Amino acid sequence: MSGTSTNTNGASGSSQADRRTRVTVLVALTANLVIAAAKAVGGLFAGSPALLSEAAHSVADSLNEVFLLAALRRSRRPADRRHPFGYGKERFFWSLLAAVVIFVMGGCFSFFQGVEALRNGAEEKFSGYVAGLIVLGVAFLAEGISLVRALHQVHRQGGASEGARDPALRTVVAEDGTAVLGVTLAMIGMALHMITGQVVWEASASLGIGALLVYVAYRLGREAMGQLIGEAADPEASGRIRELLEAQPEIDSVEALFTMKMGLDSDLVAARIDLMPGLDSEHVEEVAVRIKRSIARAVPEAGEIFLDVTDRHANEAQESPAATGERGGA
Incomplete structure (x- = not known):
């Protein structure tokens, strides 16, 4: 009986894909940092639970982009004595950590804001509604641009089946897609609150954003877990x-x-x-x-x-x- 091994890699193609992914993550990070600050200021000014939930969502996304940048750098380290098969699985670890952050910082805070609004109510001025809707409109545009960029890279890497292999890119697509849906929910909730005077609409939007984030975190975490514990090849x-x-x-x-x-x-x-x-x-x-x-x-x-x-x-x-x-x- 004999055992034999070989080692091959497409370093040039992988490094090019990593550079494109890094640009995509940096675009998402820049957008989320600016949006998080705008949402936080607008949410405090307007006293809007939905807008504050979206601010927490953007902060979580920003932290996740930092994790993904670390994953892109650390997962390409060469094999050594302690890790003879290399550090490729670090990509999956950081993706799992990003899912945990989405759940804790985004989902749980959004649930908290929704419950607090239902218990204590929320008074907003007309100027607060206007400022909040303007912030959400800008956020929708920025998140949409980032999502289009991520989807374009997925297409360049061979479509949904090939692009989904990259956990960093998959996380950015999930974050941006969720952000677009979350901003839409927040806008609808704030508009209905302004029209009806009932805070239940914004509270419901916060709870909906929380549920959406928990679902996305579960899906991302489940996929990362499968890869970490030894998922078979395609x-x-x-x-x-x-x-x-x-x-x-x-x-x-x-x-x-x-x-x-x-x-x-x-x-x-x-x-x-x-x-x-x-x-x-x-x-x-x-x-x-x-x-x-x-x-x-x-x-x-x-x-x-x-x-x-x-x-x-x-x-x-x-x-x-x-x-x-x-x-x-x-």
């Missing part, structure tokens, strides 16, 4: 690897195939294969090297490839009664 990639192995003339059978995501564009591949009978050790090594190179070409994200090569027929012959002298005498 089914399409696994299928290509199995087809390639089964097409090799020297392979009798593929006993097992295991894959695991080690980072954004790096998968670990481990296969247990049985060879055809009659191959000498030198030929076995040549076959293993050729198979690894074929997998690396067919599946560029296969960064680590391990083959457990066995000759089942030789093992069966060694264990047979004839080979071990256990056959009964005549």
Whole structure:
């Protein structure tokens, strides 16, 4: 039995994608910082629970962008003795942390504002309504621009299926999409409060924003958790690897195939294969090297490839009664 490995990567393509993602995150961070300050000032001036909820939402998003920038830098560190497979999974860790921040800072604060408004009421002046709606209108425009930028990058990276592989980009899209919906809810709640004089509309908007943020945090956290605990590679990639192995003339059978995501564009591949009978050790090594190179070409994200090569027929012959002298005498 022998185990072999190889290491390949598309560093140039990955670094270009990272640069584009970094620009997208910086655009979102700039927008959220400006919007958070405007919402906080407008919310305090107007006494609007919905606007204060949106301010907390933007603060949470701003902190998340800082986490994502850290993820982009730290996840590309080279492998070392303590982390022989590299630091690619840090990308998933920071995405999980961002989900926690969305839940705690955004969702919980929005629920608090909504409940407080229902319990104690909220008095607003007409000028406060106008200022709040203007702030929300500007926020809607800024968040929309950031969302369009993120969606454009998703399209450039191969559409929804490929772009969604990047947890940083996925988080920005989720944040901006949620922000657009949250601002819309806040505008509707504030407008109805202004028209009817009933604070229940703004309180309901705050509760709706909180529910929206909790749902998004749950989805992002669940995806990050799956990747952190050892999620398998994409089914399409696994299928290509199995087809390639089964097409090799020297392979009798593929006993097992295991894959695991080690980072954004790096998968670990481990296969247990049985060879055809009659191959000498030198030929076995040549076959293993050729198979690894074929997998690396067919599946560029296969960064680590391990083959457990066995000759089942030789093992069966060694264990047979004839080979071990256990056959009964005549």
